[in-house]
Amino acid sequence: MKHALFLPVVFLALAMTIPCRAGQDAAVGEATRVIETLNSTLLTCMKKGESLGFKGRYALLEPVMRNSFFYEFMVRKSTGSFWKKLEPAQQKELLTKYITWSVGTYARRFAHYKGQRFTIIDSRPVRDRFVKVTCRITRPEKKPRDLTYLLLRHNDRWMIIDIQVEGVSQLALTRSQFKSVLRKDGISGLLGILDKKISKLENNG
Helix, strand or coil, X not given: CCCCCCCCCCCCCCCCCCCCHHHHHHHHHHHHHHHHHHHHHHHHHHHCHHHHHHHHHHHHHHHHHHHHECXXXXXXXXXXXXXXXXXXXXXXXXXXXXXXXXXXXXXXXXXXCCCCEEEEEEEEXXXXXXXXXXXXXXXXXXXXXXXXXXXXXXXXXXXXXXXXXXXXEHHHHHHHHHHHHHHHHHHHHHHHHHHHHHHHHHHHC
């Protein structure tokens, strides 16, 4: 993926543990099902892509992505120390635009079905705090692509906090971009950039 969707500095030290082997197995199974549900929705999105149009694909993806991604965590990590300096209304607006941008990016990217398949090739606990699930996307006559999702348990659910593409954390990229804009142009500058990204997705989706 060329765009940074999600994208924390990975494997953060958080106070959540998976206490035993049975607990690990259950956690891995639950986290894997999150990715399987997302993959199934993406396939439907692609197969019905042309008939749905951008708005239809967005509507299909939004509830599933809101349940799959821990957006609040991702926005906080993407803005770093700037987050606490924002007014509550600014935090809410930034989160809303972040989600719209994220879902819109998927709605645009997964718009056409050309025989793609999603296969879970690895699922494992990481440092007793996370679960990592690697999904391989195979495409006819193209090189397979592996996406590695990092999930964290929140409110009794496993939720995605990062995606690694070719070993690169997408949330770390977003964090770098966001903080650069915030240092230079403040929250108004960041919100303006997100508005432009969203508008471009809607116009070209």
